[in-house]
Amino acid sequence: MKVKISIPNLISEKLAEETGWHIGDGSMNFYRNQGKLKGIYQLGGHVIDDKPHYISRIKPIFKEIYNLDISLREMPSTRVFGFQIWDDNLVKFKQKLGLPLGKKWDVSIPEIFLKEENLKIAVVRGIFDTDGGIYLEKKNNKLYPRMEIRTISFKLANQLLNIFKELGLRATKYSELFNKEFNRQKTHVISIRGEAMFHQFMEEIEPKNRKHMDKYAHFLNSKSF
DSSP, X not given: OOXXXXXXXXXXXXXXXXXHHHHHHEEEEEEXXXXXXXXXXXXXXXXXXXXXXXXXXXXXXXXXXXXXXXOOEEETTXXXXXXXXXXXXXXXXXXXXXXXSSOOTTOOOOGGGSSSHHHHXXXXXXXXXXXXXXXXXXXXXXXXXXXXXXXSOHHHHHHHHHHHHHTTOOEXXXXXXXXXXXXXXXXXXXXXESHHHHHHHHHHHOOOOHHHHHHHHHHHXXXXX
C-alpha cells in the first residue's frame, strides 16, 4: 500500500534546505505513464562522494517533511546515487513554490525563502551541499581555499551573490561557456576565496555534506603543521 505524501503547511529551515537540494540536484516533470499524465520527482548526487549525505541527512529529512520513505539506490551507468518517485502531489507542491518543470535554465530560489535570514542560509546550505565544491590549492607551501557554486541560471547566480554579500562574505561572479564544442549555454560561477572567508563561510552556512566537512577538517589539520 502506497503511503500518502504529507504536504507541509509551514515554511521551515528544513524545507528551505530541501528546496536547496532540489535546486542543486533535483529534477521533476509530468510524463505519460500507463496512459495517464503523472508527476515524477528525482534527486541524485555522485555515487560515491554524496552517498553518505543522502543516507544520513536527505533520507530522514524527506521522511520528516513529506512522510516519504525514499528508496535510495546506486545507478552505476550514470555514476549517480539517489532516488525517484512518481507522485503528482509532490511535483505540484514544488511547482507551487516556484520551482520549474524540466530543465532548470532559469531556476531560482523561491521568494518565500528570501524573507528571513535563517531561511536564506538554509536554502544556500542545500544548494552548496548538492551542487557546490571546496577546492584546496597549494600556494606558497600552504593550502589556499576556494568555494564555488556553478549554475546555468543567471537569476540564481545573482541571488547567491546578493545573499553572500548580505552575510558579509566576499564573493565574485564570472561566466564561462558550459560546453565550448556543442553547447553555447553559459555557466555562471559564484566563488568565495581565502582563509578568512573559508572560516566564515563554514560558520555561517554550516554545510552538512560529509565531503565538505572533511575538506574543512583537512584544511584545519594542515594549519597545525
